[in-house]
Amino acid sequence: MDLTAREIDIATPTPTVILHTADAEELGAHPLDRLRIEQAERTYTGVVETTTELVEEGVLAVTSRLGHVTGPVTVSLAPKPRSVAHIRTKLEDHELEQSDLQQLVRDIDRNRLTDVELGAYVAALHANGLSHEETRHLTQAMTDIGERLDWSESVVADKHSIGGVAGNRVTPIIVPIVAAAGVTIPKTSSRAITSPAGTADTMAVFCDVEFTTDEVREVVEETGGCLVWGGGVELSPVDDKIIRAENPLSVDPPGQVIASVLSKKKSAGSNRVLIDIPYGEHAKVTSLVAARDLAEDFRLVAEHLDIDIACTITRGGQPIGEGIGPILEARDVLAVLDGGGPLELRLKSVRLADILFDLCDVDADATELLDSGAALEKFREIVAAQGGDPDVARDDLRPGERRHVVTAGRDGIVLSIQNRTISQVARRAGAPRDAGAGIRLHCREGDAVEAEDELFTVYAEKAGKLTEAVEYNAGVEAVRIGDPDEALIERR
Amino acid sequence: MDLTAREIDIATPTPTVILHTADAEELGAHPLDRLRIEQAERTYTGVVETTTELVEEGVLAVTSRLGHVTGPVTVSLAPKPRSVAHIRTKLEDHELEQSDLQQLVRDIDRNRLTDVELGAYVAALHANGLSHEETRHLTQAMTDIGERLDWSESVVADKHSIGGVAGNRVTPIIVPIVAAAGVTIPKTSSRAITSPAGTADTMAVFCDVEFTTDEVREVVEETGGCLVWGGGVELSPVDDKIIRAENPLSVDPPGQVIASVLSKKKSAGSNRVLIDIPYGEHAKVTSLVAARDLAEDFRLVAEHLDIDIACTITRGGQPIGEGIGPILEARDVLAVLDGGGPLELRLKSVRLADILFDLCDVDADATELLDSGAALEKFREIVAAQGGDPDVARDDLRPGERRHVVTAGRDGIVLSIQNRTISQVARRAGAPRDAGAGIRLHCREGDAVEAEDELFTVYAEKAGKLTEAVEYNAGVEAVRIGDPDEALIERR
Structure with missing residues (x-):
């Protein structure tokens, strides 16, 4: 099918093309299918999204990730990248070959996989794991992509x-x-x-x-x-792309x-x-x-x-x-x-x-x-x-001027200081974006404390952030104080 | 954080918001994170994409799927939907509760899951399957969403x-x-x-x-x-959304x-x-x-x-x-x-x-x-x-005028007619978009044929489509002809 390409300024992670629903039907193309786009001697591959509003019939909107393509192009349905079969193989708990993992890493590096496929890749690894041999091949494949440093020293x-x-x-x-x-x-x-x-x-x-x-x-x-x-x-540039799919899950x-x-x-x-x-x-x-x-x-x-x-x-x-x-x-x-x-x-x-x-x-x-x-x-x-x-x-390194001291509120001993919760308080205070924001701990697990003793100070650069952190902290138990016999963890 | 919302005409399947990288950093928001958007008494949730070009700092671009939101809004990081934990549970091959499956179906229905998460959902089901009880709960949850028909007859x-x-x-x-x-x-x-x-x-x-x-x-x-x-x-409106993620995989x-x-x-x-x-x-x-x-x-x-x-x-x-x-x-x-x-x-x-x-x-x-x-x-x-x-x-139903007859090319018997391949030929001829396009078979498996016998006719409405189908057909073997003794399948 012949279309006219037009650039569109959307920063999608995958090279996306948007075409009118009528053109997509004509092509037999569904959302997330791949389209081969040919112009002069060059060939591009884009992931399909469809619209009835954004572009009119006969037009192919091309996102910046695909490259600079404007004017007449010939488009046709392209096959799925071979990596998709490898993802399915891993979902079915079969071993991946070295060349499969190389292909996967290459396709991820070149943004050839859609988010659905990346999600399935991460899911497959979470569900069925990798053998030592697979891990080794994946490591090697990831090493082979990106820049390298070499040193004259024998020990680094x-x-x-x-x-x-x-x-x-x-x-x-x-x-x-x-x-x-x-x-x-x-x-x-x-x-x-x-x-x-x-x-x-x-x-x-x-x-x-x-x-x-x-x-x-x-x-x-x-x-x-x-x-x-x-x-x-x-x-290891592939890493960031994989992390992007790991985070939401x-x-x-x-x-x-x-x-x-x-x-x-x-x-x-x-x-x-x-x-x-x-x-x-x-x-x-x-x-x-x-x-x-x-x-x-x-x-x-x-x-x-x-x-x-x-x-x-x-x-x-x-x-x-x-x-x-x-x-x-x-x-x-x-x-x-x-x-x-x-x-x-x-x-x-x-x-x-x-x-x-x-x-x-x-x-x-x-x-x-x-x-x-x-x-x-x-x-x-x-x-x-x-x-x-x-x-x-x-003393040149000044933490935020907005401060709030959290005290024990009761006599007892410090039973636990929870990494995740204390991190959440620090993030709400503005860290890491506000470099001066965060927490300073005044206690360790096992410390005996009295009600008025200070457990930690929250630092923020902005008053609003301090309030946010303090309010969040009031609803959680970042530092847990209990009776000495609670050191037994729990009595049921 | 206070931003100014602006609508943007992109038909993403998930309700997406696009903000400047600097604002995203300030918020601690990463691509695919969720943002809670508050305006007057209403609250929306959008999936984050970041840009350094498409919108300037202080602006939140809102896609049509999210709703009509313009003007001043207050945004904050929102937690992941609970469904994400259920997807992980299934990836780890544990049983899902009825309420988990209800939550999943509801989140998919309301477009609350990103493509990465939808890909992982489909992947989890492919990897670890569903028990009968889970399938029953999923069926019930999918039934409960969408319209219903009721009949006075006892047998339908x-x-x-x-x-x-x-x-x-x-x-x-x-x-x-x-x-x-x-x-x-x-x-x-x-x-x-x-x-x-x-x-x-x-x-x-x-x-x-x-x-x-x-x-x-x-x-x-x-x-x-x-x-x-x-x-x-x-x-069962959820079905189409799941199929969209199943297709690419x-x-x-x-x-x-x-x-x-x-x-x-x-x-x-x-x-x-x-x-x-x-x-x-x-x-x-x-x-x-x-x-x-x-x-x-x-x-x-x-x-x-x-x-x-x-x-x-x-x-x-x-x-x-x-x-x-x-x-x-x-x-x-x-x-x-x-x-x-x-x-x-x-x-x-x-x-x-x-x-x-x-x-x-x-x-x-x-x-x-x-x-x-x-x-x-x-x-x-x-x-x-x-x-x-x-x-x-x-006779009122006229197949396409452009036709090409494929003959056996050799004497022998019809060993196989491959569904997938013959379907591909028909699609390239224009089906289903061109209603008159497709194939008419003149043989069945086991038929004895001579070289000049017709195997099937390709019909198309457009000459270009016919050429495409015929060229594709030349490279595949939709109907396989062999010697009678090949009915043994194979000799090795």
């Missing part, structure tokens, strides 16, 4: 934390400790999606975090490390997690990788058994990618550190690098760094590097290389 | 064929036979989605098929039967099929239902075992809905009847009603009608009703009641 370190624990900002402490020992550590991190801060959000308090691959290379060659946002370097299939993490590490040129798996009632991984399974899966896949891996299983039942939110966490980071700071944050960072040294066969001591000031000096170097102020002091 | 008949067999236009023959015996049969049918004609497309050759529920009631009260398009009466989960079919029958007020399940290599149901399982599942669910059911398992390995495409099938229908026509089409119609009589405890004989002309007379009555010409003759 990296680390990753499975999320879900509030605070827990160990990365900006570990990276300078490791780099201070002369080990290359090109660390990319994410921004918050559902949490009050990601490592990239916290680092953005100190310096720029968005760099090209070439700029990252320069920073690392100069300082031995970096602390940048992964989204800027596109080491709140699923996070382990095979996909492993492939996403390890493909980024492999693309970053790292070969000694520490994976921290915090587990606890309100963390992403909720049981010790699940944490151990995940660690084993990571190990098996990493082996095939020539990555030496160490997994740590850590307590994730409550937040680590006092601050939650970009600036409040940045203050904790600087305090620990300066020899003080929240004890658990320091202990966890030191322990993980030492395990990474062990994995890299490097004779170094994290406590020494921290106490000597070498790590702080390295951190300031990295901040400077990333365009920040190397002389930044803790 | 109906029939449904699981698709996939080309031709097979038994319904316009069975309905008048049954109605001629004085049994009420309010039949709604579908239009073609991937086939060259649905029953509604064939009936549209004779008369109108799009009626409101009230009009359908009038036709049935006048004639005892009807042959209308189901999409017009909205007996080419899946058709049995539990969903049963719920879709039986909810429509229940809403149509029918309590004696015949389900025909054709099986064969190229039909929807490919094995006898699968056909029997499906029949048993239909039976168990129907029992709980107070529907007396009979399932027939019939051969579906090759097309039934000679014509494929609306007018070509309409000619077959009229020929059978007139006492002649393709033998298999007549035999199948008679057999199914007799089983339906048995199910209805009615002492009637289909052959007699056909041979006496009573069925033809009833058919003409229904056609008249639906606004068509009751005196229509077979």
